[in-house]
Amino acid sequence: MSKRLLFLLCAALACAVFVAACGGDDDSGGTAGTSETGSTEGAKTIDVKAMDSAKGEATYCSGKDTSGDLKETIEEFNKANPGSTIKLTEFPEDAQQQHDQFSQRQRAKSPDCDGFEEDVVWTAEFAQQKWLYDMTPYIESRKDEFIPSTLESVTYDGKNWGVPKVTDAGLLYYRTDQVDAVPDTWQGVYEEAAKGDGIVYQGSAYEGLTVDYLELAFAAGGSVISDDGKSSTINSPENVKALQFMVDGIKDGAAPKAVTTMQEEPARRAWEAGKATFMRNWPYCYALSQQAPKVKGKFAVAPFPSFEGGEKAAILGGHNMVVSVYSKNPGLMLKFIDFATSAERMKRNAVKYSKAPVLKETYQDADVQKALPFAEELQQAVEQAKSRPVSPVYPQISEAIFKNVNEALSGQASPEDALKKADDQINAALQTF
Amino acid sequence: MEAASVPAGTSTKRRSRDLSERRLASYMVSPSVLLIALVAAYPIGYAVWLSLHQYSVRQAGLSRWAEPNIWSNYTNVLQDDEFRQAIVNTFVFTFFSVGLELVIGLGMALAMHAAFRGQGLLRTVVLVPWAVLTVVTAIMWRTIFDPTLGIVNAALGTDIVWLGETPYAMIVMIIADVWKTAPFMALLILAGLQVIPGEIYEAAKVDGATMWQRFRKITLPLLMPAILVALIFRTLDALRIFDLPFVLTKGQNNTNTMSLESYQTFTANNILGEGAAMAIITFVIVMIVSFLYIRFVGGNIRGLADE
Numbered sequence: 001m002s003k004r005l006l007f008l009l010c011a012a013l014a015c016a017v018f019v020a021a022c023g024g025d026d027d028s029g030g031t032a033g034t035s036e037t038g039s040t041e042g043a044k045t046i047d048v049k050a051m052d053s054a055k056g057e058a059t060y061c062s063g064k065d066t067s068g069d070l071k072e073t074i075e076e077f078n079k080a081n082p083g084s085t086i087k088l089t090e091f092p093e094d095a096q097q098q099h100d101q102f103s104q105r106q107r108a109k110s111p112d113c114d115g116f117e118e119d120v121v122w123t124a125e126f127a128q129q130k131w132l133y134d135m136t137p138y139i140e141s142r143k144d145e146f147i148p149s150t151l152e153s154v155t156y157d158g159k160n161w162g163v164p165k166v167t168d169a170g171l172l173y174y175r176t177d178q179v180d181a182v183p184d185t186w187q188g189v190y191e192e193a194a195k196g197d198g199i200v201y202q203g204s205a206y207e208g209l210t211v212d213y214l215e216l217a218f219a220a221g222g223s224v225i226s227d228d229g230k231s232s233t234i235n236s237p238e239n240v241k242a243l244q245f246m247v248d249g250i251k252d253g254a255a256p257k258a259v260t261t262m263q264e265e266p267a268r269r270a271w272e273a274g275k276a277t278f279m280r281n282w283p284y285c286y287a288l289s290q291q292a293p294k295v296k297g298k299f300a301v302a303p304f305p306s307f308e309g310g311e312k313a314a315i316l317g318g319h320n321m322v323v324s325v326y327s328k329n330p331g332l333m334l335k336f337i338d339f340a341t342s343a344e345r346m347k348r349n350a351v352k353y354s355k356a357p358v359l360k361e362t363y364q365d366a367d368v369q370k371a372l373p374f375a376e377e378l379q380q381a382v383e384q385a386k387s388r389p390v391s392p393v394y395p396q397i398s399e400a401i402f403k404n405v406n407e408a409l410s411g412q413a414s415p416e417d418a419l420k421k422a423d424d425q426i427n428a429a430l431q432t433f
Numbered sequence: 434m435e436a437a438s439v440p441a442g443t444s445t446k447r448r449s450r451d452l453s454e455r456r457l458a459s460y461m462v463s464p465s466v467l468l469i470a471l472v473a474a475y476p477i478g479y480a481v482w483l484s485l486h487q488y489s490v491r492q493a494g495l496s497r498w499a500e501p502n503i504w505s506n507y508t509n510v511l512q513d514d515e516f517r518q519a520i521v522n523t524f525v526f527t528f529f530s531v532g533l534e535l536v537i538g539l540g541m542a543l544a545m546h547a548a549f550r551g552q553g554l555l556r557t558v559v560l561v562p563w564a565v566l567t568v569v570t571a572i573m574w575r576t577i578f579d580p581t582l583g584i585v586n587a588a589l590g591t592d593i594v595w596l597g598e599t600p601y602a603m604i605v606m607i608i609a610d611v612w613k614t615a616p617f618m619a620l621l622i623l624a625g626l627q628v629i630p631g632e633i634y635e636a637a638k639v640d641g642a643t644m645w646q647r648f649r650k651i652t653l654p655l656l657m658p659a660i661l662v663a664l665i666f667r668t669l670d671a672l673r674i675f676d677l678p679f680v681l682t683k684g685q686n687n688t689n690t691m692s693l694e695s696y697q698t699f700t701a702n703n704i705l706g707e708g709a710a711m712a713i714i715t716f717v718i719v720m721i722v723s724f725l726y727i728r729f730v731g732g733n734i735r736g737l738a739d740e
Contacts, residue, residue: 270582410599410685
């Protein structure tokens with residue numbers, strides 16, 4: 001019995017190796033010609049004029065449209081443009097899944113997605129693989145309308161690869177019944193927190209911690225990679241200072257030990273249970289917390305304070321609209337993007353769906369200010385926000401940050417050792433491209 | 434003469450008919466063998482092929498053999514501290530979770546086997562955890578062990594961040610796994626218990642064997658085949674554990690496993706070659722472990738049966 005089993009396994013393995021050999025031949029024939037130049041040279045540039053005469057069909061791919069604003073935009077576009085139809089393909093809600101779904105299609109050179117709603121951190125990775133149209137001529141024509149920080153998130157290698165659609169920036173939530181005003185510095189906030197019920201943030205080992213850590217590190221004057229994008233700068237005195245500050249915060253009781261396992265929702269739950277004086281979180285919590293009996297009417301939001309001896313900083317979130325180079329109808333996709341990012345549409349998204357606008361003028365609108373009571377704080381937060389490191393290997397850089405920072409927060413490594421390890425890992429990742 | 438040749442003739446005839454029948458049979462199964470080859474061998478083959486290649490975002494496309502030699506994805510992965518740690522974690526998890534499941538599962542099976550009122554109800558209740566999805570199990574235990582709102586800290590009066598500290602995170606993961614799969618173990622062992630004939634016990638009782646002797650000398654040896662099957666199933670499952678650490682810890686605090694590390698490398702970090710190499714190494718480790726089981730524990734069974 002076991003002999004026959006062994007034979008079968010060997011046969012299967014032999015088969016596998018045979019298939020592998022064949023597969024190898026096919027593919028090396030097919031893609032051997034891909035260019036190996038360093039940057040984004042030779043990328044296709046969008047033809048802005050093609051927009052005027054665009055007709056036919058195009059598909060826009062996006063993560064699940066949970067709020068419904070995208071479906072409404074598409075419906076209105078199709079109504080306003082007889083003869084052209086935009087279709088929507090929805091990917092799962094999880095950001096990583098959206099990334100993988102789009103990547104798979106692009107690797108196969110599939111025309112499935114004419115346009116895609118990307119997370120701000122994917123620009124470099126996609127542009128480097130020449131999956132996106134260079135949108136610089138279009139952005140040039142509208143440059144002054146956008147908040148400058150949001151344009152940074154579509155820029156890589158000196159060119160613009162997409163159009164910002166919705167933005168996001170972290171806010172500091174505080175209990176008005178426990179503190180009179182937000183202190184000017186993070187150090188002050190932590191002091192108040194230690195006296196009160198503490199501060200909660202996203203300290204679990206995932207993308208959210210990269211954001212939370214960089215908010216402090218950037219404010220302290222730190223950076224992640226060098227300007228040429230070729231080497232890591234994570235192991236700097238400023239970054240160590242920021243990390244030491246977070247570690248001390250947990251030691252001194254300004255933040256509960258449990259923050260090392262918190263993502264957005266656990267932090268919000270702890271905050272809404274009245275167990276924290278401060279919370280660092282995204283704007284989406286505002287409306288939800290107004291319905292939580294224990295904190296309702298007892299809190300306000302503020303943009304982040306500065307780091308002692310440093311400055312103010314925040315990290316930009318949000319989504320951009322990009323056009324795939326494998327699209328059969330890039331002109332129509334651009335026309336749709338132009339429609340979806342228009343001032344009128346932006347206002348509707350803010351008022352009806354609480355989406356943070358990327359256009360300056362939208363924040364000044366009276367209706368928007370009424371719908372988003374914290375519009376002014378939000379605009380400040382977005383304006384002072386910086387992009388996360390722009391690099392084709394961003395996922396690995398982020399992992400190096402959140403894993404090691406988390407180890408420092410949970411006391412398994414000293415801040416110096418943690419950042420040294422992150423430094424090695426980031427340099428190793430940067431060498432792969 | 435004749436009497437001797439006739440049987441010889443029929444036996445060759447029968448053999449040749451056997452052969453042609455066998456050939457016919459092999460023709461008839463060939464479509465399904467082909468299908469299995471396509472469904473099973475192709476993905477494995479593709480993974481092997483990927484694991485020998487290099488993919489980087491700068492040089493889009495997957496046409497290059499790994500450099501400096503075609504095995505370098507494997508050597509890189511085996512030198513990688515994170516993956517080594519993942520291998521260690523996986524074995525720690527497998528050893529403790531399968532060990533506990535065996536003991537608890539055996540106890541459950543014996544309880545379910547005993548005849549008493551409410552036996553049907555007990556069997557149903559015991560099996561409930563097995564029916565719950567692993568991801569749901571993980572979310573449930575994550576909530577139970579939540580440091581601020583969870584019941585464990587409240588009940589024990591402790592202030593431990595269960596999923597955020599090193600030995601505790603693994604302990605929670607093992608508890609969640611044991612809770613979920615001990616019933617499965619119990620089910621397989623119960624099936625083994627039910628085929629042991631009652632007469633053997635009666636004979637042993639007549640001979641004056643104590644309860645412990647009956648368990649040691651009759652139940653355990655006769656149960657061995659069922660236990661072995663259960664152990665193989667559970668060990669192979671545990672070695673591939675992915676969903677529990679994915680939901681509970683994302684691999685932090687020494688709970689990273691081979692499958693999770695492979696997934697992270699392959700999909701999140703886009704290092705397709707090394708991710709595939711990790712998957713193949715996991716595959717080979719699982720295969721070696723199952724061979725060892727059959728070779729050593731399987732041999733024992735035969736020995737016990739002969740006794």
